Amino acid sequence: ITNKTVAIIGAGASGLTAIKCCLDEGLQPTCYERSEDIGGLWRFCENDIEGQASIYKSLTINTSKEMMCYSDFSIPEDYPNYMHNSKVMEYFRMYAKHFDLLRYIHFKSRVCSVRRHPDFHINGQWEVVAEIYGKQEAAIFDAVLVCTGHHVDAYFPLNSFPGVKKFKGELMHSREYKHSEKFQDQRVLVIGLGNSGADISVDLSHVTKQIFLSTRTGTWVVNRVCDDGYPLDVVHFTRFKNFLRHLLPAALVNLWGEKKLNSRFNHENYGIKPQHRFLTRYPIAADDLPNAIIAGRVIIKPNIKEFTERGVIFEDGSSEENIDVVIFATGYSYSFPFIEEGVIKTNGNHIPLYKFVFPPHLKRPTLAIIGLLQPLGAIMPISELQARWATRVFKGLIKLPSEDMMMADIAKKFQYNNKRYVPSQHISLQVQYVDHMDELASLSGVKPNLLNLWLTDPRLAWEVFFGPCSPMQFRLSGPGKWEGARNAILTQEKELSGLQKHEPCNHALAAVSLSIFMKVFGCFALFAVILAYL
Numbered sequence: 001i002t003n004k005t006v007a008i009i010g011a012g013a014s015g016l017t018a019i020k021c022c023l024d025e026g027l028q029p030t031c032y033e034r035s036e037d038i039g040g041l042w043r044f045c046e047n048d049i050e051g052q053a054s055i056y057k058s059l060t061i062n063t064s065k066e067m068m069c070y071s072d073f074s075i076p077e078d079y080p081n082y083m084h085n086s087k088v089m090e091y092f093r094m095y096a097k098h099f100d101l102l103r104y105i106h107f108k109s110r111v112c113s114v115r116r117h118p119d120f121h122i123n124g125q126w127e128v129v130a131e132i133y134g135k136q137e138a139a140i141f142d143a144v145l146v147c148t149g150h151h152v153d154a155y156f157p158l159n160s161f162p163g164v165k166k167f168k169g170e171l172m173h174s175r176e177y178k179h180s181e182k183f184q185d186q187r188v189l190v191i192g193l194g195n196s197g198a199d200i201s202v203d204l205s206h207v208t209k210q211i212f213l214s215t216r217t218g219t220w221v222v223n224r225v226c227d228d229g230y231p232l233d234v235v236h237f238t239r240f241k242n243f244l245r246h247l248l249p250a251a252l253v254n255l256w257g258e259k260k261l262n263s264r265f266n267h268e269n270y271g272i273k274p275q276h277r278f279l280t281r282y283p284i285a286a287d288d289l290p291n292a293i294i295a296g297r298v299i300i301k302p303n304i305k306e307f308t309e310r311g312v313i314f315e316d317g318s319s320e321e322n323i324d325v326v327i328f329a330t331g332y333s334y335s336f337p338f339i340e341e342g343v344i345k346t347n348g349n350h351i352p353l354y355k356f357v358f359p360p361h362l363k364r365p366t367l368a369i370i371g372l373l374q375p376l377g378a379i380m381p382i383s384e385l386q387a388r389w390a391t392r393v394f395k396g397l398i399k400l401p402s403e404d405m406m407m408a409d410i411a412k413k414f415q416y417n418n419k420r421y422v423p424s425q426h427i428s429l430q431v432q433y434v435d436h437m438d439e440l441a442s443l444s445g446v447k448p449n450l451l452n453l454w455l456t457d458p459r460l461a462w463e464v465f466f467g468p469c470s471p472m473q474f475r476l477s478g479p480g481k482w483e484g485a486r487n488a489i490l491t492q493e494k495e496l497s498g499l500q501k502h503e504p505c506n507h508a509l510a511a512v513s514l515s516i517f518m519k520v521f522g523c524f525a526l527f528a529v530i531l532a533y534l
């Protein structure tokens with residue numbers, strides 16, 4: 001039993017699971033949340049509140065419920081695969097209630113400073129000052145988990161657009177966008193073809209006179225609904241496919257991916273064909289974008305050359321006048337202004353953190369950042385694994401390597417990303433979902449042992465290898481093992497197929513037998529490769 005105290009800053013998706021992980025490890029959590037409720041980004045508010053993440057009314061998550069849940073708390077069977085933000089919120093409330101997390105949260109408590117204790121080099125403690133209902137209160141903690149999110153500060157690069165000062169219409173950032181109603185019959189220009197830009201354009205396009213969507217680079221577009229109607233991440237985020245991805249040359253995977261995406265709609269004909277190859281930048285999930293483009297509701301435009309008083313001129317020489325509103329879907333930047341200087345070092349746009357969690361140069365590993373990365377999958381289970389690891393480091397059960405080794409690991413990851421991806425704002429935060437989950441799990445000793453599973457529980461091994469790499473896989477063994485994990489993994493296929501209620505039986509059968517054929521084939525391929533290596 002330890003009596004160590006931990007301050008958790010933020011009660012969003014990351015903060016909630018951080019509280020739970022502290023409780024599991026017998027640490028004493030105190031969570032400070034600046035707003036009056038849990039949920040962070042996922043709690044929709046009618047107004048855009050400064051200092052808090054902000055979403056629009058229609059936002060639907062782009063990761064399936066199988067892949068985004070916490071590892072020991074499934075999302076109810078009758079919830080849709082891709083949940084509306086209000087349902088995501090309901091799930092967080094259930095999680096908080098089930099594990100009795102609310103009692104550890106101080107609401108309306110904004111942390112304004114986190115400083116090292118004068119004896120930090122001996123005790124690793126922190127002094128945390130929070131503004132609680134307008135009054136400042138200080139407290140000492142043995143460790144700190146920073147869970148404040150990175151979709152709060154709008155990146156609003158006005159100055160990089162010549163003539164923008166002349167423009168007489170309205171300029172706004174995507175975080176201010178809430179509903180489409182007030183844009184009725186307007187001509188709106190959206191800048192940036194990311195997830196938000198595409199989503200907001202489609203949402204608006206049902207009521208506006210015209211949407212123009214300007215993109216510098218184009219993008220590959222994926223659909224939430226994938227092969228046979230299964231969710232995208234369920235189909236593609238499997239250990240089997242991850243294994244193939246490592247095995248096959250990138251050129252081949254690029255060809256395959258681009259061909260597949262172009263077969264749904266030819267990206268070139270739709271004006272969004274990117275210069276970059278499939279694997280070198282995350283695609284966006286924008287199911288309805290091609291529908292809106294083919295219906296003419298959304299018109300794709302290239303980069304903006306300059307603004308005029310009432311409109312814009314694009315780089316291809318075309319121009320549009322009478323633009324009422326311009327929405328900058330240009331993303332976010334982040335910082336940790338409340339943390340004492342020198343604790344978090346920034347290197348340009350890059351914050352060097354060991355495994356995206358620990359500042360490597362601290363004398364004592366008692367401060368961790370949770371949720372600061374950009375996976376192509378769900379962030380919730382990653383935050384959970386990070387917190388499981390960090391709490392065990394706080395307790396001294398796991399030792400971090402030397403500063404030099406940590407720096408070398410950080411540099412290696414940074415170089416890998418720079419080589420692999422085309423430049424983008426948050427390139428250093430990008431991780432490969434399955435690989436990164438496994439890496440974090442290995443650190444805490446909770447990565448499933450596949451070889452062992454094949455020998456002792458082949459049915460489970462089959463599902464773990466070919467099925468979706470769901471968070472439950474990291475509760476099968478090791479510290480924090482959950483008895484319900486095996487069953488949750490074995491029943492996911494049944495639950496998933498229950499969704500396609502209208503599928504005629506013979507089609508379903510054909511699909512199943514084909515997929516079994518693929519898997520058996522995959523097994524042979526796998527063994528052949530293993531033999532070849534031996």
Ligand SMILES: Cc1cc2nc3c(=O)[nH]c(=O)nc-3n(C[C@H](O)[C@H](O)[C@H](O)COP(=O)(O)OP(=O)(O)OC[C@H]3O[C@@H](n4cnc5c(N)ncnc54)[C@H](O)[C@@H]3O)c2cc1C
Nearest residue numbers: 010012013014034040041061062110111148149371378379
């Ligand atoms: C439009 C949009 C769509 C997205 N869609 C997806 C998706 O489909 N799937 C996915 O996995 N991710 C998505 N994300 C990413 C999203 O950030 C994560 O899903 C998740 O919300 C991150 O949770 P968090 O707890 O780390 O941060 P947040 O949800 O931002 O929570 C941070 C919490 O910390 C509190 N806080 C901040 N500063 C302080 C302080 N100084 N003191 C006290 N409290 C503080 C805030 O009030 C907030 O409650 C999306 C992001 C955006 C912007």
Ligand SMILES: *[C@@H]1O[C@H](CO)[C@@H](O)[C@H](O)[C@H]1NC(C)=O
Nearest residue numbers: 062195196282284285375376
């Ligand atoms: C889901 O949306 C978030 C935020 O816009 C993005 O970072 C992430 O890459 C998206 N994931 C997929 C699978 O498109």
